[in-house]
Every structure is written in C-alpha cells, then in structure tokens.
Amino acid sequence: MERHFDEALQELHKDILKIGVMTEEAIYKSIESLKNRDKAQAQAVIDNDDKIDELELLIDERCIDLIARYQPMAGDLRFITTGMKINAELERIADISVDICQRVLEIADKPLLKPLIDIPKLSGIAQNMVRDSIEAFIKKDADLARKVMLTDPEADKLRNMIVDELVELLKKDSKSAERAVALLLIARYLERICDHTTNIAEDVIYMVEAKVVKHHPESLA
C-alpha cells in the first residue's frame, strides 16, 4: 500500500542525494583548485558552502517534522534517523573542503613544494568513498557500505606516507614550512573526510540491517 508518508520520505531521499552531490562536488573542486593553484575556484567552493549549510538545516527540519507528525517506526524510523546523521556527516565533509580551499588560498601564489602525486591519490580515494557511501545510502546497499569501511585503512596508510615525506622535507628545509604544513593539513583533512564516510557507511548498515557495526569493526564480516 502506497502511503502519503512515502512521498514525504521520497522528498527527504532527494534532498539527501542533493546534499551528497553538492558535497562531492565541493571536495572535487577543492582538490582541483589545489592541483591548478586556482584561487578563484577555491574561493568559489568557500562561497558555495552557505548553500550546503542551508540545505543541511532544511533536511534536519524535514526529519524532525516527519518524526513529529508521523511517529515513524522500524525501517522508516531507521531511514529518517540515518538520514539525519548522514546529513550532518556530509555537511562536515563540505566544511573540510572549505578548509582545504583556505589552505589553497594560503599557498597558491607560492611555488609547488613538490609534485603533487599522493595527495591527489588520497583525494581520489576520499571522493570515491564519499560517492560510494552516498550511493550505499540511496540504494540501501549494505555491501557497498562495507566496502567503504574496508577502504579506510588504505586512506590512513596513504596519509601516513604523505606525512612522513613532508616531515622529511621539513627537516631538510625549514623555509618550506608554510607550504609543508599546508599540505600536511590537507592530507589530514582528506583522511578526516574518509573517516566521515565510514561513519556514513556504518549508519547505512544500521539502516539496512538494523545491525550496529560502529566501534565494532570485527562485526563487519
């Protein structure tokens, strides 16, 4: 039986997809701006963040309204509460993209410290994880969510490699500190994005299977 409630849930679904797409775009553009040292693009990401914030508030409001008016149960309840949590994670990811852009603005006029290889690689992983985690939510695909979670150690490893390399550079040449610290922070930001996507993936698994895997990585199997 089609319920009026289903239409409202569909609207929520669309909005979460929308904030997901906007967030994904923010990360992509932030990394592009780093690669191309494109201050205008970095500034555009920063400016666009208000729209993501607005949508976050709208989604929250919609979720609270649905809970108050429909008193959802079971799968509906899990969908809405997961939607609320994912909404917050995505908004946080978008904020991190803004952080990346702020670092880009700081170093864009200076020569590149080293050719960017691993940072774009890490950003590629982060973007894929964001895309997959949103897709897992939209398609209610717990297997895809598990795949996202299992990718996280790869991101951690890459971040560590980047940090080690930059620390070595810093030791040799303290004049490069400003640029090295900016890149260190960017590596850290990207790794944080990956952490947020694993939170999304954990929430998706709860939504689909009513199984709590948060803080219990061993239960992933």
Place this chain on the structure above:
Amino acid sequence: MAKISTNSLNLWYADFHALKDVNISIEERRITAIIGPSGCGKSTLLRTFNRMNDLIDGVRIGGQILIDGRNAVEPGVDLVALRKKVGMVFQRPNPFPLSIYENIVFGEKVHAGKISRDKLDGIVEYSLKSVLLWDELKDKLRKSALSLSLEQKQRLCIARLIAVQPDIVLMDEPCSTLDPQATARIEELMRELKNNYTIIIVTHSMQQAARVSDDTGFMLLGELIEFGKTQDIFTAPKNKQTEDYITGRFG
C-alpha cells in the same frame, strides 16, 4: 520461569479458528503489549489467560496455558480463584452502580466473606493509593462511582482489581475511551503498577505499546507472528509482516 506461557494454544469459536498454535512466554513484573489488526485474536488471547472466553458458547481450547507453572485450561481449575489471580480491566470503565467504597470492597467480600470494617477500610485506602486516587477521593468514598470522570472510573476499576490482590492484570484497550492526558496518566500508573504486577495490555495504539510496554507481541490472523523486546519490535522487527503493520503499510 515465565509468569505465563502457552504451549500450542489453539482456540476455536465453533468453526472459527481464532488462535493458532500460539506459543508465548510472558515474564513477571513487566508490561507486555499485544498488537495487531482488528480480528487478529489479540483480545481472545488476553481472555484465555483468565478463561473469560469460557463464557462464550461453542468455545474450544487446545494446548496449555501455564500460569506459574500450573495449567489453567485443564479440567477442574477453580475459575473464581483464577480470575482473582488474573484480573481484567476493560475498554470501557465499568464500575458497579454503588459507592466508590463499595466498588472496591465488592470483590473482597465475594472472595473472603465476612471481613472487619477496619480491614475493609485498609483495603480501600491501599487500593486507591495504588491507583493514585486516594487524595482525590478519600473524602468522597460514599459518593456513587458513576459520578466520577471516565479516567477516575478506569482507575477505580483498576483499584477494584488490586483490592483482591491479583498477580496479573490484563488490560483490554484500557485507554481507548480516554483523552490524551488521561491516557498519559493511566500509562504512568501502569509503569507504577508493574513493580508489583505482571501487566498484559491489548492495544490498537502502536504508539501506546511502544511507550508503555517492555515486550511486544504482534498477532495476525490468529497467529503470534513475532514476539520480542519492545525496542527491537519497533526499531528493527525481524518479520516483514510486523514491519508492514507497524509502519502502516498493512492492508
């Protein structure tokens, strides 16, 4: 040991098979809710626990209902003692057309015969205190019970049960005639009462079941489809029929 458990409980109203192989285990001093669409057998199940269905012509029961380990459906069961132990609150409050005081002592007089006035006074006070009516009614005990509000009448009916010291309280839609505030107060009372009694409530309101119960059973077409902790049933039911019912997708 469960307070009440059934083994392959079946019940027929003449040719109509109203309960089908119900196996349920109800724990002591908890609130157990039975939910399900109209005609699913939830009230029938409730009424088997104190054999109220016996009053209907053509009823046949198969299987076992163990209450504190004793089979309540075997021949020779003392039904008066059973209904004293397993009391019932109905949808519409049904006080007797007597005074508040007489309503409460009525059962005790039937069960225990002649009792001293002091003892009866004590029972009235204890029972009214148990349902949080004492302060409101202690000076009006001689007034007709019919003059009370609906909520007070329902509380009085619960007090009337408590007066005969039951173990188990069955509630069949006890709030369906009450407004939301009165409902909330009866639910608070239920939470108080579960410290001393095992409560089983049949309700059409899923929100009420979710709010007030510890365990929930979902019934459909005479079968107990799913039974578990209320939190699990309302957040993550295992059975698709349960999910469809509680999310309003059903029928």
